[in-house]
Amino acid sequence: MEKSKNKFTIKIALSYLLLILLASIASFYIFLEIRNYISNDTFDNNETKLLKTSALLTDIYEAESLSKRAIQHREKKNILAYSKKIDSIFTDIESLKNLSQSKNQAALLDSLCYLLEKKVTNNNALRKLKTENKTGESINNALDELNKMEASLGIITAENLAPNFNELPPKAQESIRKMANYLNENIPSDETEINRSKKTDSILQVSKQLIKGIKADNTINENSQTYQESKINQTDLELSQQLRNIITSLEKEVLVSSINDNINREAALKRSIQLAVIAAILSFLVVGIFTFIINRDFWKANVYRQKLEKEKRFSESLLKSREQLIKTVxxxxxxxxxxxxxxxxxxxxxxxxxxxxxxxxxxxxxxGYVNNLVNDLLDFTRLETGKINIKKVPLNLSQLIKESSHDLSVQYKDKDIFVILDIDDELDRDILGDPIRLRQIINNLLGNAFKFTEEGSITIKAHRLKNRFSDNLIQIQISDTGIGINKEKQQLIFKEFTQAEIDTEKKYGGYGLGLTISKKLVDLLGGRMTLESTLGVGSTFTITLPFDFTTAPTQPKIPSHEKTLHHKSTILIIDDDASFIQMVGEFLKSKNIEPILCTDFSTLQKEGLEYGVVLTDIEMPSITGFEVLTQLKSGKYGHYSDQPIIAMTGRRDLNEHLFLSHGFTTVLQKPFSNTQLFHTLQPFLSLEINSYKMTSAKPLPTEEEGTTYSLRILRSFLGDDDKSINEVLQTFIKDTSKSMETLKEAATQNNYQKSKNTAHRMLPMFRQLEVDPSCIDLLCKLESTASGSMDLLQTYDSLMNHITPLLEELRKRVATHPDHSD
Structure with a gap:
């Protein structure tokens, strides 16, 4: 069962491990797919490139504005701003090149750099042309020539008055010009009209030449600027085209990348879904397989459990039936x-x-053998069901051991065995314990020692055992020189109904319960029993028991002599077994005690009886002993005035405390001897102890047999007392007639329980009279029948056919006896 349970646990653990492993593998591969899914997402990268391209386009346009401003205004700060912007554009292009993985885009960016460099070169050339300004230089040269001509003609100019005229402030230049004009107005004129005309022609001629030169230079300058501007415009067109190409390429790349990303995402998603589906399917398969396996095991375990429960109930029923059977038997x-x-x-x-x-x-x-067997069976049953209570009363262990050894020595006096006692003097004092159980243990062990020892010795050692754990221990060792036991079979002898060898029972007898009961009793007393044995040498049983010393006196032992009365006493006996109470009554009469016999309590008169003690059976069909006790103490019976009530019972599972707690004075266990009866009655009647001497008696008469009965057993009890035999027979006839009426009534009512009780009450006396076996068989069937298993009326008719001639023959026998009176 434990192995099956371990397998069940292993299967559950294995299923969980497989599921965890499968989930881990699936999670790992799904994680890889998700990572690929994330890594394939180039949207952010393309978006960054688009943003950078847009920013680059904006920067190029801004640089274009700065270049125009620098060309127009020729200021240094504008030129520096333009240079910085161009540098930042080149840096952005390099970052775009780092982001781009396409060779085409890299080539486009390289061409963009080339075009920007070309534009910068053209801008520098144009700016240089603008800065040089050759047209103004030509005009200035022409003015200088005119000034020289004026000077040669005696005209005073501002430049002649101030050589650094152009570096002077405008107000100073204006003042100098006014001064030059004033001087020219006040210079005396000595020229003739002809000279003046010649000068004018010369001036005109020179002016024409100067203007022509200026025009030619201006044309050349304009052409250069136009060329440079056209180159710049061409470069701007190429830049714009290149930027559009780059943007188109990026957009195309973004689109393609997006499509590829979507495709990759879908592929990764599909793979992830496929992995998840596969993992789920495998998980369901694993769960299904292991669920099937575990459910199959669980179903098997449940079936086994149900079978075990059924077997347990059956075993418990058997145990109860066995216990009830043992009690009943x-x-x-x-x-x-x-x-x-x-x-x-x-x-x-x-x-x-x-x-x-x-x-x-x-x-x-x-x-005695049957009595011991019944006692042992009851003790074993009570030990198994835990119904034995241990008493703690003062006892003398040394005296108990000596008495047990003496009794068994007398019993086995025919064997050549001597007993050695080695009892510590310290144990010759009172201790607290259960004398009945201790005596039972010692008797069982001593009985085994005597039984399995043909000759030699038996040694009994008892001493106080002291160790570091406790000094309140007693150790009893019983050693013999008997047959011994194999080491392999030493534990076997403690099992019920088991002996060491197969032929032991045949050779030495016994039924294999003594050691089992002794071991259980020792355990119940809180002790320990061990065995050391060597085959052919002998055995030693060691008992270790806890104990406590006491100063309370032990109960005085009643001498085991027979008792008789010197004056008449009366005892009321209540029992449904007429033959039993008649036998007890006959015996009490022989001891000068008058019995009042009652087989049916309901017929007991309520007044006019005198008795000193009540003996009542506990189990009777119509009333129990406890109910008898209650009825007597209820006040309904005037003859009862608190006399002692003694319970008689064959049930040993009911302890004495139960009876005493209900109001009984004491308990008499069936079967009991006459000595036990007298010991029980002594405290309540005026008995004197005398030795009983055997009296002579007539030889037993020859056995008398009828055709349907035999008086052999009855005569073995009553001897030649024909009067007592007739009284018993008359009682039997009366009881049997009444019982047959009861059986007829039960058969008519189909009352199986009533039939069983009546048959049970009739059987003992029918067996004593050795009535026809077919009649006894019918009563046995009635006693053991189950409800509905037989036809009661048919059985009653068959039984009546056997009993009618029996009763007729008995009536004739009683009627012919001399002491008979109607």
Missing amino acids: SHDLRTPLNTIMGYSEIIEKSKLSPNQNEYLTHIKSAA
């Missing part, structure tokens, strides 16, 4: 056993022949 056995043992004691006091004495010894031995 023990109860049913104790009554005839008590009868056998009681009549055996009566017969033993008669004059018997040697053969009869031998027969009687065998009867007593067999009765």
Whole structure:
């Protein structure tokens, strides 16, 4: 079962491990696909390139404006701003080249750089042309020539008055010009009209030449500027075209990249979905497979559990049935056993022949064996069900061991065995314990030692054991020189109904319960039992028990002598077994005690009886002993005035405390001997202890047999007392007639329980009279029948056919007896 449970756990753990492994692998591959999905996303990169391209286009336009401003105004700050902008454009182009992975885009950017450099060169050339300004230089040269001509003609000019005229402030230049004009107006004129005309012609001629030169220079300058401007415009067109190409290329690249990204995304997504689907399918397969396996195991385990529960219930039912069977059998056995043992004691006091004495010894031995077996079975059942309570009363362990060894030595006096006692003097004082259970343990172990030892010795050691854990321990060792036990089989002997060897039971007898009960009792007492044995040498049983010393006195031992009364006493006996109470009554009469016999409590009169003690059975069909106790103490019976009530029972699972707590004075366990009966009655009646001497008796008459019955067993109990035999027979006839009426009523009502109870009550006496076996078989079937399993009316008719001739024959036998009276 444990192995199956471990397999079940391993399968569950393996299923979880596989699921975790599958989930890990799927997660890993899905993570790779997601990473590829993210890494394939070039949208941000393309967007960055587009933004940078747009910014580059803006910067180029801005640089164009700055170049025009620098050309027009020729200021240094404009030229510096233009240079910085051009440098930043080149830097942006380089960053774009780093972002671009396409060779085409790289080539376009390189051509853009070339065009920008070309434009910068053209701008510089144009600016240079503008800066040189050759047209103004030609005009200035012409003016200088005119000034020289004026000077040669005696005209005073501002430049002649101030050589650094052009560097002077405008107001100074204006003042100098006014001065030059004033001087020219006041210079005396000595020229003739002819000279003046010649001068004018010369001036005109020179002016024409100067203007022509200026015009020619201006034309050349304009042509150069036009050329440079056309080159710049061409470069701007190429730049714009190149920028459009770059933007188109980028847009195309973005579009293609976007398409590729989408394709890659879809592929990665599909792969991820496929992986997830595959993982899910595999997971479902794993879950399904292991669910099937685990459910199959669980179903098997459930089936096994149901079978085990069914077997457990069946076992518990068997145990209960066994317990009930043992209780019932023990109860049913104790009554005839008590009868056998009681009549055996009566017969033993008669004059018997040697053969009869031998027969009687065998009867007593067999009765004792059955009694011990019943006791052991009950003890074993009570131990298994935990219904044995341990008492703690003062006892003398040394005296108990000595008594047990003496009793068993007497029992096995025919064997050549001597007993060695080694008891510590410290144990010759009172301790607290359960004397009944201790005696039972020691008797069982000593009985085994005597039984398996043919000759030699048995040693009993008892001493106080002290160790570091406790000094309140007693160790009892019982050693023998018997047959010994193999080491491999030493633990086997502690199992119920088991002996070491197969032929042990045949050779030495026994039923294999003594050691089992002893071991369980030792465990119940909180002790420990061990065994050391060598085959052919002997065995040693060691018992270690906890104990406590006490100063309370032990209960005085009642001497085991027989008792008789010197004056008449009366005892009320209530039991449904008429033959049993008649036997007890006959025995009490022989001891000068008057019995009042009652087999049906409902017929007990409520007034006019005198008795000193009440003996009542516990289990009766119509009423229990507890109900008898309640009825007597209820005040309904005037003859009861708080006399002692003693319970008689064959049930050993009910302890004495239960009866005492309900109001019983004490308990008498069936079967009991006459001595036990007298010991129980002594505290409540005026009994004196006397030794009982055997009296002579007439030899037993020849057995008398009828055609349907035999008085052999009955005569073995009552001897030659025909009067007592007739009384028993009359009681039997009366009870049987009444029982048959009850059976008829039960059969008519189809009441199986009532039939069983009646058959159970009839069987003991039918067996004592050795009635026809077919009649006994019918009663046995009625006693054990289950509801609806047989036809009660048909069985009653068959039984009536057997019992009618039996009763007729018994009536004739009783009627012909001399002491008979109607």
